[in-house]
Amino acid sequence: MSFLCRGWFALGAEFENTLRWKVGNGQAVSFWSDRWCNELPLSIVFPRLYRLAENKDLTVNQCWVTTSETGDWLLQLRRITQEEEVEDIAQLMAQLQSVVIDPGVDDEIIWNCQTSRAYTVKEGYKWWRRDTPEVPGMARRTSWLWKRKMPLKVKIFLWVALQDRLLTKSYRAKWRPESSATCELCDTDVETVDHLFCACQALIPFWGMLRTGSGAALRFNNKDELWEQMVSTKRPGDTRAQAEVRKILIPAALWAIWLCRNKKIFQNQRFYTENLWENTTHFIVDWGCGLAGAGAVQLSGQDFQIDPG
Numbered sequence: 051m052s053f054l055c056r057g058w059f060a061l062g063a064e065f066e067n068t069l070r071w072k073v074g075n076g077q078a079v080s081f082w083s084d085r086w087c088n089e090l091p092l093s094i095v096f097p098r099l100y101r102l103a104e105n106k107d108l109t110v111n112q113c114w115v116t117t118s119e120t121g122d123w124l125l126q127l128r129r130i131t132q133e134e135e136v137e138d139i140a141q142l143m144a145q146l147q148s149v150v151i152d153p154g155v156d157d158e159i160i161w162n163c164q165t166s167r168a169y170t171v172k173e174g175y176k177w178w179r180r181d182t183p184e185v186p187g188m189a190r191r192t193s194w195l196w197k198r199k200m201p202l203k204v205k206i207f208l209w210v211a212l213q214d215r216l217l218t219k220s221y222r223a224k225w226r227p228e229s230s231a232t233c234e235l236c237d238t239d240v241e242t243v244d245h246l247f248c249a250c251q252a253l254i255p256f257w258g259m260l261r262t263g264s265g266a267a268l269r270f271n272n273k274d275e276l277w278e279q280m281v282s283t284k285r286p287g288d289t290r291a292q293a294e295v296r297k298i299l300i301p302a303a304l305w306a307i308w309l310c311r312n313k314k315i316f317q318n319q320r321f322y323t324e325n326l327w328e329n330t331t332h333f334i335v336d337w338g339c340g341l342a343g344a345g346a347v348q349l350s351g352q353d354f355q356i357d358p359g
């Protein structure tokens with residue numbers, strides 16, 4: 051390659067740094083290699099995930115699956131084995147939540163005047179975390195979360211909720227001002243993470259049932275208090291199995307609430323306290339059996355000590 055040629059390429063790269071995609075249908079944009087949802091290509095921000103990507107040439111459109119109401123991201127990754135990879139996925143998902151794929155709109159290149167210099171990966175992280183306040187005790191909570199035996203998607207859901215980046219109706223209304231922010235379950239207040247999991251009037255009977263059934267305190271005014279209770283579940287006299295169940299009690303309840311809320315919103319399914327209760331116990335047994343299967347701890351029915359009371 052001649053000197054001139056190299057010079058041209060260098061200029062080309064620098065020029066490219068100032069451009070990014072505004073995604074419409076996502077057909078023209080490379081998921082990993084283009085700049086679209088971040089100041090940097092995702093391959094640079096998430097090098098660990100990029101290595102795990104089955105196909106590194108997918109377009110944004112190919113990673114998006116349309117569902118009844120909206121859509122979902124489908125990342126085709128090889129097996130996740132490390133805690134850091136799980137955290138990367140959660141961070142990536144949080145970032146993707148604000149992107150909407152619109153089949154009727156072409157992708158568009160926009161001039162990015164902020165990017166006048168090369169960004170480092172560290173700065174890329176800072177950029178996406180720019181409006182996330184530092185939460186005291188966050189490191190302890192995330193490390194607690196990754197150690198729990200529960201499905202990866204539930205860990206990611208909890209992690210995103212902890213960061214206050216869950217796609218609640220108030221979060222959605224921030225970038226789609228025409229959409230309603232009112233909670234679907236109580237039809238009264240704005241649906242935030244704090245509201246849905248700690249304050250929703252429609253869920254009071256459910257929490258009461260869970261409190262009676264489990265003997266756990268389960269009282270929290272906001273997600274910080276919720277997390278504190280979630281990570282400090284130790285009780286004197288618990289068997290190891292009971293202690294394990296206590297650890298997944300709140301996660302199972304939150305996951306059940308979230309699924310029930312989604313069914314109400316996207317499939318217009320009615321919401322019943324009894325269903326929530328059944329789903330919660332089902333998750334506990336399901337994840338608990340996973341525990342037993344993994345040889346970590348043996349569980350039997352009486353260890354759960356949970357019934358509607």
Ligand SMILES: [Zn+2]
Nearest residue numbers: 233235236250
């Ligand atoms: Zn509500």
